[in-house]
Amino acid sequence: AAQAASTNPPPQVAQCAGCHQANGMGNPAAGFPALAGQPAGYLEQQLYAFKHGSRQNHMMKSFAGGLNDASRKAVAAYFSQLPVVAPATLPAAPKGDLGATLATKGAGAGTxxxxxxxxxxxxxxxxGRPPEFPRLAGQPEQYLANQLTAWQKGSRNETNLHLMRDVAVNLSPKQIKAVAAYFAAL
Ligand code: HEM
Ligand code: HEM
Known part of the structure; x- marks a missing residue:
């Protein structure tokens, strides 16, 4: 973050803009996640995971498959330094406080x-908290919910000590819906 913003996008970025937008803010209606402002190391790791199959997504497999170590690092660094732009409209904040409670307090302590x-x-x-914890605020609701179920199904397997998998496997469908709606509306 201390480095000067890069003004020249690496050439591969043009391909990504079709889904993630030139400003890296994604497409909430289509469920494409924002990449702007995410930790560079996190983005790089996801691109590696799509390419090598520990994170399964057919669209991203082909785009990540075209990146090598150097271009993966370059696109990750580029999207990471783009500013997060507040969306014109946010989804309505969810009713009830199940999502907010999970986010700020968790559930079932001691069990x-x-x-x-x-x-x-x-x-x-x-x-989010660099270097490894991504921002969840404002990501598309369906995208967030899909990631949590992906860990439950095993189609997303992060290498990061399974921190997130161990959380996701214990969430009920109702908790997933509530917490995804909560973060999407922030
Ligand atoms: C997810 C990067 C092109 C569709 C992601 C993620 C990254 C990424 C880092 C994971 C985000 C996260 O974990 O928060 C890129 C780059 C691209 C590119 C660098 C260009 C080289 C595209 C294109 C499409 C696309 C062209 C649409 C055809 C998606 C979708 C996801 C995703 C649907 C979510 C996958 C899932 O549910 O696991 N992309 N992307 N991406 N991208 Fe891309
Ligand atoms: C990633 C949700 C708690 C560590 C993620 C992602 C989601 C998520 C949706 C994927 C973001 C993306 O694709 O852009 C949640 C929810 C939580 C929770 C709803 C509470 C119920 C935690 C906790 C930890 C953690 C307590 C640490 C122990 C991580 C890590 C990643 C991640 C390390 C990145 C995983 C990777 O590299 O693929 N989380 N999270 N999360 N989360 Fe959580």
């Missing part, structure tokens, strides 16, 4: 299936 507060890793307001 084998306890859920730690999401914010304890993802930061206050789900704004």
């Amino acid at each position: 084998p299936r306890a859920i730690p507060a999401c914010d304890s890793c993802h930061g206050a307001g789900g704004l």
